[in-house]
Amino acid sequence: MYRLTGVTKRYTRGKETVEALRGIDLTIEDGDQLAIQGPTGGGKSTLLQMIGGLDRPSEGSVELDGVDLARISEAKLTRMRAEKIGIIFQSFNLIPTLTAQENVETALVPLGVKPAERRERAAEALRSVGLGERLSHAPSELSGGQQQRVAIARALVKKPKVLLADEPTGNLDEGTRDDIMGLLEGLWHEYGLTFIMVTHDSSIAKKAPRLATIKAGLITLTEQGAGQAYPRQRQQQPYAEQGTQGYGDQGYGVQGY
Amino acid sequence: MFGIYLKRELGRRKKAALVIALGLALGIALVITVNSVSAGMTQAQDKVLQSLYGLGTDMTVTKARTAPTGNSSGQPRFEFDAKSNDDDTEQSSDRVMTQGGQALKSSLVTKVADQKGVAAAVGALTLNVTKVDGSFTQGKAQSSTGGSGSDQGGPGGGQGSGSTAAPQVQGGGASFDVNSYSVAGVDVTNQDLGPLAGSKITSGKTFTSAQTNAKVAVVSKSYAKENSYKVGKTFKVSGTKYKIIGIATPESSESTTDVYLPLKQAQTLADAKNQVTTIYVKATDSKQIDSVKATIQKNISGTTVTTSADLAETVSGSLSTASNLATSVGKWLSIAVLAAAFLVAALLTSSAVSRRVREFGTLKALGWPSRRVTRQVVGESMVNGLLGGALGIALGLAAAYTVTAISPTLTAEMGSTGGGGGMGGGPGGGGGPGQQSASNTMEIALSAPVSVTTIALAVGLAVAGGLIAGAMGGWRASRMRPADALRSVS
Numbered sequence: 001m002y003r004l005t006g007v008t009k010r011y012t013r014g015k016e017t018v019e020a021l022r023g024i025d026l027t028i029e030d031g032d033q034l035a036i037q038g039p040t041g042g043g044k045s046t047l048l049q050m051i052g053g054l055d056r057p058s059e060g061s062v063e064l065d066g067v068d069l070a071r072i073s074e075a076k077l078t079r080m081r082a083e084k085i086g087i088i089f090q091s092f093n094l095i096p097t098l099t100a101q102e103n104v105e106t107a108l109v110p111l112g113v114k115p116a117e118r119r120e121r122a123a124e125a126l127r128s129v130g131l132g133e134r135l136s137h138a139p140s141e142l143s144g145g146q147q148q149r150v151a152i153a154r155a156l157v158k159k160p161k162v163l164l165a166d167e168p169t170g171n172l173d174e175g176t177r178d179d180i181m182g183l184l185e186g187l188w189h190e191y192g193l194t195f196i197m198v199t200h201d202s203s204i205a206k207k208a209p210r211l212a213t214i215k216a217g218l219i220t221l222t223e224q225g226a227g228q229a230y231p232r233q234r235q236q237q238p239y240a241e242q243g244t245q246g247y248g249d250q251g252y253g254v255q256g257y
Numbered sequence: 258m259f260g261i262y263l264k265r266e267l268g269r270r271k272k273a274a275l276v277i278a279l280g281l282a283l284g285i286a287l288v289i290t291v292n293s294v295s296a297g298m299t300q301a302q303d304k305v306l307q308s309l310y311g312l313g314t315d316m317t318v319t320k321a322r323t324a325p326t327g328n329s330s331g332q333p334r335f336e337f338d339a340k341s342n343d344d345d346t347e348q349s350s351d352r353v354m355t356q357g358g359q360a361l362k363s364s365l366v367t368k369v370a371d372q373k374g375v376a377a378a379v380g381a382l383t384l385n386v387t388k389v390d391g392s393f394t395q396g397k398a399q400s401s402t403g404g405s406g407s408d409q410g411g412p413g414g415g416q417g418s419g420s421t422a423a424p425q426v427q428g429g430g431a432s433f434d435v436n437s438y439s440v441a442g443v444d445v446t447n448q449d450l451g452p453l454a455g456s457k458i459t460s461g462k463t464f465t466s467a468q469t470n471a472k473v474a475v476v477s478k479s480y481a482k483e484n485s486y487k488v489g490k491t492f493k494v495s496g497t498k499y500k501i502i503g504i505a506t507p508e509s510s511e512s513t514t515d516v517y518l519p520l521k522q523a524q525t526l527a528d529a530k531n532q533v534t535t536i537y538v539k540a541t542d543s544k545q546i547d548s549v550k551a552t553i554q555k556n557i558s559g560t561t562v563t564t565s566a567d568l569a570e571t572v573s574g575s576l577s578t579a580s581n582l583a584t585s586v587g588k589w590l591s592i593a594v595l596a597a598a599f600l601v602a603a604l605l606t607s608s609a610v611s612r613r614v615r616e617f618g619t620l621k622a623l624g625w626p627s628r629r630v631t632r633q634v635v636g637e638s639m640v641n642g643l644l645g646g647a648l649g650i651a652l653g654l655a656a657a658y659t660v661t662a663i664s665p666t667l668t669a670e671m672g673s674t675g676g677g678g679g680m681g682g683g684p685g686g687g688g689g690p691g692q693q694s695a696s697n698t699m700e701i702a703l704s705a706p707v708s709v710t711t712i713a714l715a716v717g718l719a720v721a722g723g724l725i726a727g728a729m730g731g732w733r734a735s736r737m738r739p740a741d742a743l744r745s746v747s
Binding site for chain 1: 258262265269621629
């Protein structure tokens with residue numbers, strides 16, 4: 001469970017100080033899905049960075065399962081990211097020189113997983129997102145949607161507690177966007193992840209059970225109703241059998257993943 | 258993952274990797290070349306110094322020659338009687354002169370040996386023998402009744418002129434060869450130091466310690482070849498017959514002494530009983546040479562102590578110029594190129610890291626600790642450095658090999674060893690007896706030996722280059738925050 005209390009983040013540029021977040025209070029229960037929306041420069045990505053332990057607040061605390069990410073050492077914070085937090089980026093952020101499988105393996109490297117097991121788990125994760133035939137492909141040989149699926153496999157291969165996504169469909173066309181969102185929704189249900197996503201896309205944002213709108217560093221929470229778009233009962237079903245209501249059915253097999 | 262990632266990254270940035278490696282290679286190749294050429298210069302200088310000193314000598318003790326007094330010019334004088342034209346008998350005369358400075362008493366050798374810091378001291382007498390042999394015939398007096406010409410007689414004759422019936426001297430003259438060679442009187446009881454120390458006996462044998470006054474000689478290879486001397490043959494010096502027992506080949510390229518005799522024999526020939534011209538000194542510690550020099554000069558007045566460093570200063574010519582070039586220009590050039598290469602490598606690595614902000618930020622966001630990211634950057638740099646090192650070593654070896662193959666000839670001119678000179682001797686035969694020429698010239702082929710130390714230095718520099726560049730890049734990478742991965746959009 002996340003508990004953010006009075007989170008403030010200031011950036012100093014020369015003599016000017018900008019407050020990106022102003023005393024944010026937010027609680028996110030395990031298994032929740034939260035969409036964060038807001039205008040450009042409103043502070044939504046900054047909030048995601050605080051939640052993901054990618055940056056520390058100037059004031060306030062960010063507790064994940066009782067551990068304050070703002071106060072722990074850099075080494076512990078790094079370990080926390082390695083073990084509990086999976087992140088998906090708008091630009092996919094794949095290492096261009098590594099194959100799809102090797103890219104997924106990078107998430108297991110800091111956990112000290114042995115190479116053979118690493119390869120096996122990475123291959124399995126890629127198969128689960130429908131890229132079983134693309135293990136040895138370089139990112140440049142994959143489409144945008146396929147690259148984002150590699151990034152999703154990389155985020156989930158370590159079986160994290162939290163999945164963070166920063167504009168996961170921002171660089172994709174509409175069709176591919178639905179594929180990816182369908183996949184993420186399915187995985188969220190399947191694994192009971194805490195899924196926090198920054199998005200510009202209102203059609204995506206309004207399907208999330210909870211919506212946080214950030215404007216000028218201040219947050220407004222809207223409860224949109226759990227299960228509105230993705231009924232909870234589907235969580236127990238294999239993703240391949242679920243279909244993806246609202247996002248198109250891609251039928252990605254997640255069995256065994 | 259480390260190896261795969263490293264290999265792929267270097268493969269992706271081939272051009273940048275090549276630029277870094279080439280820069281380092283150039284610097285390292287220069288260091289190897291300058292080092293090896295410098296070593297070659299040192300060897301060449303050592304050869305020159307050895308030819309003057311003999312191997313193992315740290316310094317020499319001599320005494321400056323005083324100006325000749327009275328009518329004596331100090332030069333040899335030859336007297337031959339002219340013979341009749343019918344007499345073809347050749348006349349021969351040797352003049353033996355001590356070479357270099359004023360003679361020192363043999364007892365000084367022991368005194369020098371007793372000085373603090375002196376390991377051994379050996380006396381030697383350097384002589385110059387000028388041999389004149391040929392025929393000198395008288396002119397003939399003839400009566401003449403006419404003629405208007407003038408006939409010139411030889412040195413033994415005179416000059417006739419005029420048309421009177423007075424007898425004229427005709428014919429007569431001289432035909433002679435002058436042969437000059439150097440002789441060194443060697444202390445046969447200690448041949449590890451002194452004139453013979455720099456030579457190897459390549460035929461026959463050297464003196465035994467019992468041959469302190471034996472009529473035996475060792476001749477240099479070049480002198481033996483010039484005169485067709487072989488072991489077992491005899492030759493005369495100033496009327497005394499000596500048997501050749503060995504042929505000596507100098508370790509250095511030049512022979513400075515033609516004939517080696519037992520010291521007592523040399524003293525007898527030069528009428529210099531219990532005298533030496535040079536005392537060869539070996540110090541107990543090569544680092545204490547200057548203090549030993551000062552001690553000797555203080556305790557034994559009137560002598561000149563010359564160390565190899567002093568002697569090296571008297572060497573001029575292209576060897577000196579090239580040596581100065583190698584040690585000054587070469588050294589600074591290689592340092593400058595190396596520093597530039599290090600800087601370029603560091604900047605390129607740092608710039609490459611800057612271009613990979615998103616990549617490293619992503620890895621950190623995935624939970625890669627800073628040290629792992631740094632290790633990756635340093636690893637890539639190290640491979641670049643080692644690649645540059647290997648390339649540099651290959652280039653440096655090729656350059657050193659080329660220098661050795663071409664073997665450019667350098668000349669070394671040794672400073673004045675004339676009457677007032679401080680050096681005992683000098684390469685023999687440089688000038689006439691008594692007054693030696695102002696300088697003696699040696700030609701030395703330059704080589705560029707590459708030592709294991711030089712290769713080790715090159716490897717060290719390659720590693721250092723890689724580490725410096727890697728440290729700079731790694732430092733930047735380690736300071737990168739995972740949030741940068743989210744901010745940076747390419």
